Amino acid sequence: MTEQRLSFQGIIQRLQQFWQEQSCLILQPLDLEVGAGTFHPQTFLKSIGPEPWAAVYVQPCRRPTDGRYGQNPNRVQHYYQLQVILKPSPLNIQELYLDSLRALGIDPLIHDIRFVEDNWASPTLGAWGLGWEVWQDGMEVSQFTYFQQTGGLDCKPVTGELTYGLERLAMYLQGVNSIFDILWHEGPSGPIYYGDIFLQNEEEMSHYNFECADVDALFKQFEYYETEGQRLLEMALVLPAYEMAIKASHVFNLLDARHAISVTERQGYILRLRTLTVGVAKRYYEIREEQGFPLLKGS
Amino acid sequence: MSDYDDFLLEIGCEELPPRAQAVLINALANGFESGLAECGLAHGAIHAYVTPRRLAVWIEQLQKQTPKQKVERKGPLLSLAIDAQGKPTPAGLGFAKSCGVEFASLERLASDKGECLYYTSEKPGQMTAELLPALCDKIIAALPIPKPMRWGDSDISFARPVHWIVLLFGKEVIPAKILGQKSNRLTYGHRFHHPQAIALDEPKQYEETLQKAYVIADAKKRQKKIVQGLNEVVASVKGEVSIHEELLNEVTAIVEWPVVFLGQFDKHFLHVPHEALILAMQQHQKAFYVQDKEKKLLPYFVGVSNIQSGDPLEVVRGNERVVNARLADAKFFFDSDRKHSLAFMAKRLNEIIFYARLGTLEDKTKRIAVLAQAIAKDLNLNEENAYRAGELCKADLVSDMVGEFPELQGIMGSYYAAHSHEASEVAKAIAEHYQPRFAQDELPQSPLGAVVAIADKLDTLVGIFAVGEIPKGDKDPYALRRLALGVLKIIIDRQWPLDLGQLLQKASELYGDKAKAGVMQSVFDFMMERFKYHYIEQGIAAEIFMAVLAKRPLQPYDFALRLRAVQAFCELPQSQALAAANKRVSRILEKEASALEGQKVHEPLLLEPAEKALWQSLVAKKQEVLPLYQEQKYEQALLKLASLQPIIDSFFESTMVMAEDKALRNNRLALLVELRELFSAVADLSCL
Numbered sequence: 008m009t010e011q012r013l014s015f016q017g018i019i020q021r022l023q024q025f026w027q028e029q030s031c032l033i034l035q036p037l038d039l040e041v042g043a044g045t046f047h048p049q050t051f052l053k054s055i056g057p058e059p060w061a062a063v064y065v066q067p068c069r070r071p072t073d074g075r076y077g078q079n080p081n082r083v084q085h086y087y088q089l090q091v092i093l094k095p096s097p098l099n100i101q102e103l104y105l106d107s108l109r110a111l112g113i114d115p116l117i118h119d120i121r122f123v124e125d126n127w128a129s130p131t132l133g134a135w136g137l138g139w140e141v142w143q144d145g146m147e148v149s150q151f152t153y154f155q156q157t158g159g160l161d162c163k164p165v166t167g168e169l170t171y172g173l174e175r176l177a178m179y180l181q182g183v184n185s186i187f188d189i190l191w192h193e194g195p196s197g198p199i200y201y202g203d204i205f206l207q208n209e210e211e212m213s214h215y216n217f218e219c220a221d222v223d224a225l226f227k228q229f230e231y232y233e234t235e236g237q238r239l240l241e242m243a244l245v246l247p248a249y250e251m252a253i254k255a256s257h258v259f260n261l262l263d264a265r266h267a268i269s270v271t272e273r274q275g276y277i278l279r280l281r282t283l284t285v286g287v288a289k290r291y292y293e294i295r296e297e298q299g300f301p302l303l304k305g306s
Numbered sequence: 307m308s309d310y311d312d313f314l315l316e317i318g319c320e321e322l323p324p325r326a327q328a329v330l331i332n333a334l335a336n337g338f339e340s341g342l343a344e345c346g347l348a349h350g351a352i353h354a355y356v357t358p359r360r361l362a363v364w365i366e367q368l369q370k371q372t373p374k375q376k377v378e379r380k381g382p383l384l385s386l387a388i389d390a391q392g393k394p395t396p397a398g399l400g401f402a403k404s405c406g407v408e409f410a411s412l413e414r415l416a417s418d419k420g421e422c423l424y425y426t427s428e429k430p431g432q433m434t435a436e437l438l439p440a441l442c443d444k445i446i447a448a449l450p451i452p453k454p455m456r457w458g459d460s461d462i463s464f465a466r467p468v469h470w471i472v473l474l475f476g477k478e479v480i481p482a483k484i485l486g487q488k489s490n491r492l493t494y495g496h497r498f499h500h501p502q503a504i505a506l507d508e509p510k511q512y513e514e515t516l517q518k519a520y521v522i523a524d525a526k527k528r529q530k531k532i533v534q535g536l537n538e539v540v541a542s543v544k545g546e547v548s549i550h551e552e553l554l555n556e557v558t559a560i561v562e563w564p565v566v567f568l569g570q571f572d573k574h575f576l577h578v579p580h581e582a583l584i585l586a587m588q589q590h591q592k593a594f595y596v597q598d599k600e601k602k603l604l605p606y607f608v609g610v611s612n613i614q615s616g617d618p619l620e621v622v623r624g625n626e627r628v629v630n631a632r633l634a635d636a637k638f639f640f641d642s643d644r645k646h647s648l649a650f651m652a653k654r655l656n657e658i659i660f661y662a663r664l665g666t667l668e669d670k671t672k673r674i675a676v677l678a679q680a681i682a683k684d685l686n687l688n689e690e691n692a693y694r695a696g697e698l699c700k701a702d703l704v705s706d707m708v709g710e711f712p713e714l715q716g717i718m719g720s721y722y723a724a725h726s727h728e729a730s731e732v733a734k735a736i737a738e739h740y741q742p743r744f745a746q747d748e749l750p751q752s753p754l755g756a757v758v759a760i761a762d763k764l765d766t767l768v769g770i771f772a773v774g775e776i777p778k779g780d781k782d783p784y785a786l787r788r789l790a791l792g793v794l795k796i797i798i799d800r801q802w803p804l805d806l807g808q809l810l811q812k813a814s815e816l817y818g819d820k821a822k823a824g825v826m827q828s829v830f831d832f833m834m835e836r837f838k839y840h841y842i843e844q845g846i847a848a849e850i851f852m853a854v855l856a857k858r859p860l861q862p863y864d865f866a867l868r869l870r871a872v873q874a875f876c877e878l879p880q881s882q883a884l885a886a887a888n889k890r891v892s893r894i895l896e897k898e899a900s901a902l903e904g905q906k907v908h909e910p911l912l913l914e915p916a917e918k919a920l921w922q923s924l925v926a927k928k929q930e931v932l933p934l935y936q937e938q939k940y941e942q943a944l945l946k947l948a949s950l951q952p953i954i955d956s957f958f959e960s961t962m963v964m965a966e967d968k969a970l971r972n973n974r975l976a977l978l979v980e981l982r983e984l985f986s987a988v989a990d991l992s993c994l
Binding site: 075078079080081082095096097098101114115116117118119120121122123124126136137139143144145146153155162163164165167178179184266272 | 320321323324358453455456457458459466467469497498499560561591592593609611612613615616617620621623624625627628629630631634635638654657659704
């Protein structure tokens with residue numbers, strides 16, 4: 008597999024290609040800062056209610072506390088997830104996932120592929136699910152979750168969510184020991200590496216996240232996004248309200264990186280976010296129901 | 307045709323949570339055991355199998371049919387069932403109808419009230435094969451699934467999605483639909499080595515068939531193979547693998563075909579505290595660590611894979627890369643934490659709330675420091691170091707390493723204290739102050755560690771009681787029961803003369819008006835309650851504990867000595883008679899309390915030889931025993947008192963305490979007061 012080293016963009020292309028062949032829509036990233044692909048409305052909202060859905064997309068993720076000033080080979084505050092959503096989860100979902108690894112040239116008779124229990128919960132999204140981390144020779148390369156609840160609502164049918172940690176997968180496939188050494192693409196003018204694109208970003212953003220972000224202003228923003236979200240929700244503008252929740256969530260993460268929120272206060276903030284997202288989920292369900300769950304047609 | 311056949315149920319599913327596996331398979335096997343007994347079905351051995359992808363039960367020689375049952379019914383008396391003309395009454399006919407037979411075919415049976423109608427028949431046995439589907443359903447529905455889940459579009463729930471059901475009785479498939487799957491004879495081997503279906507002819511082939519398909523179905527055998535592998539691979543590096551039982555169980559539960567391998571990590575990580583390296587290997591990688599003969603960590607780890615890899619080196623290299631990355635992370639935390647002194651970290655404790663109404667962790671550490679200092683003063687230990695250790699004991703909670711590995715709290719603080727040039731005594735105390743962290747955990751080894759441990763725990767107890775979060779039932783979120791017992795165990799282990807009342811007084815004062823007056827007493831009572839359960843668990847009778855508690859000794863160590871003494875006393879042959887005598891004394895004195903004011907024994911008033919003898923013995927024993935009490939040699943003291951038993955008994959036999967003469971009576975009562983005082987100095991023996 009190292010003969011024609013699969014580039015970072017090559018991995019994305021193959022995975023998208025594979026899942027497109029499994030009848031997934033190829034969607035595009037959400038243009039807001041999120042901590043995980045699950046926040047994308049195409050996962051969070053689509054997992055609510057009876058309407059079927061199948062999609063794949065790449066989502067850039069930001070986790071300010073994971074920044075290491077570009078000094079740590081494995082942790083960065085900005086990275087990419089490739090997210091697959093299958094609703095209802097097909098019975099052969101594990102096999103499909105393994106086939107996607109095969110499509111990347113990973114031979115499960117050579118590599119040790121394992122489904123290791125990992126139950127997922129996002130208190131902010133009022134969501135939880137059961138599933139695994141997928142290990143490849145001891146490295147976690149994906150998260151695999153059967154959603155049981157989102158936004159405080161029982162998932163029926165159940166959505167299967169597959170999340171590939173693209174950097175981890177690329178490091179693995181390319182046999183490199185640092186994120187920054189991942190080959191992004193080998194073009195006619197030579198190779199371009201992940202570090203060429205993102206190292207400066209990691210350095211500067213780590214400084215910003217940990218040292219420079221204006222705490223007072225962030226607290227005000229949190230208040231604003233929360234109030235605004237509730238106001239929009241009352242007007243039944245669920246998508247804008249949900250965007251406010253996402254923005255508030257990122258502000259919360261920044262405050263966390265600045266150590267501005269104490270352990271006990273944390274719970275309070277998470278609860279406030281949860282109140283908003285649960286409100287969004289409920290209202291979204293009602294609106295879709297009023298519309299007769301349009302995506303149910305033809306299924 | 308035999309009357310018996312083997313039975314097999316296999317539930318094939320997606321990877322089951324490791325902890326759930328043992329619980330589920332035990333419940334499944336027990337479910338069959340009791341379910342079959344209820345049906346009256348005999349059977350041979352029950353074999354239970356569990357892997358990440360299957361739960362199975364093979365039952366040998368299960369009876370094919372339930373035994374015939376004799377049905378017996380008594381009807382009305384003949385006098386009521388047959389009228390004067392000898393014809394059946396409506397009651398008689400009704401009984402016949404309810405039995406489904408003609409009246410004439412009913413039998414007669416003698417009873418003590420006279421003859422009555424009687425019906426017997428034999429109910430044929432039921433076919434086991436017909437009973438099994440419902441029985442399986444019932445047993446499966448009763449399985450204790452910690453976190454049930456649904457999948458796809460169905461309403462069925464189980465620990466993980468179910469893919470196949472094997473249900474065989476002898477060579478036949480029993481048709482059923484279980485957990486959404488139709489029963490079959492098809493099982494599947496290892497996910498990658500043998501994904502094809504395998505048809506099972508009969509139950510007894512199960513284990514062997516799977517073995518050929520790269521599945522060791524028996525968890526014990528799988529574990530044995532892992533242990534063997536672990537020991538083999540470390541032999542090449544002259545190491546010893548440390549087998550952590552919980553990890554071993556977990557690893558056994560995530561493989562069907564274990565293949566053990568040895569990996570190596572970069573030597574320079576050995577400069578990072580080994581506790582952190584070990585946690586990173588065990589928790590994150592589920593790998594075992596390796597030591598040399600002197601128990602020094604070696605730069606190796608042992609992993610267990612689930613594949614007979616076509617290129618085993620690939621698996622090893624991949625794992626090594628991950629372990630190195632994990633350790634690099636730990637090293638990063640260790641290096642970045644050490645950019646600041648521990649005292650600097652402690653300043654950030656004001657950002658962490660200890661409990662909403664009780665202020666921050668900074669407030670808490672200040673209280674711990676003052677309390678630890680006071681305790682150190684009482685014990686002639688270094689007060690300054692006690693204060694310092696108290697002040698710094700929680701500082702590592704803001705470190706990155708503890709953020710990543712919460713289990714390392716205290717331990718990292720100790721490393722950082724040493725790095726910040728704190729006294730070694732302080733560093734050690736920080737490491738030890740969380741002990742004991744669980745029931746069987748070690749107690750702090752150093753005196754100062756013990757002091758800070760006591761101070762921290764008492765502070766939490768008083769604080770959490772002050773806000774009313776008193777443990778109830780299984781609700782003890784702050785582990786106050788463990789803390790309470792921890793304090794007592796430490797004091798006793800150290801044989802320290804600390805007064806619990808005074809300690810709690812001081813701890814309460816430090817909370818100012820946050821701790822109301824009654825809090826101290828409630829904590830004291832709570833601690834005594836834990837103390838009691840602790841001793842009961844150790845086999846000490848509750849009444850022995852209550853006998854000592856009645857004296858309310860405030861020093862836990864003193865309490866323990868008294869308890870030991872009373873326990874030894876109870877084993878003496880005289881103890882029962884003495885306890886009875888003490889009870890008697892207590893009863894008498896209780897009634898006559900008013901007459902006893904200021905009474906002393908007047909020797910001239912002692913008339914009977916028995917009372918004279920008792921008085922003389924009491925005076926003599928007092929001389930012997932009082933110094934023993936003062937030296938806390940309670941056991942010896944009680945042993946000496948035990949020799950009084952015949953004298954006391956003969957006193958009660960021959961002397962009338964409640965004499966008519968008031969002076970005599972009061973004198974005898976005074977004698978009893980002396981007796982009681984002498985005996986009950988250690989414990990209230992009348993409780994026994």
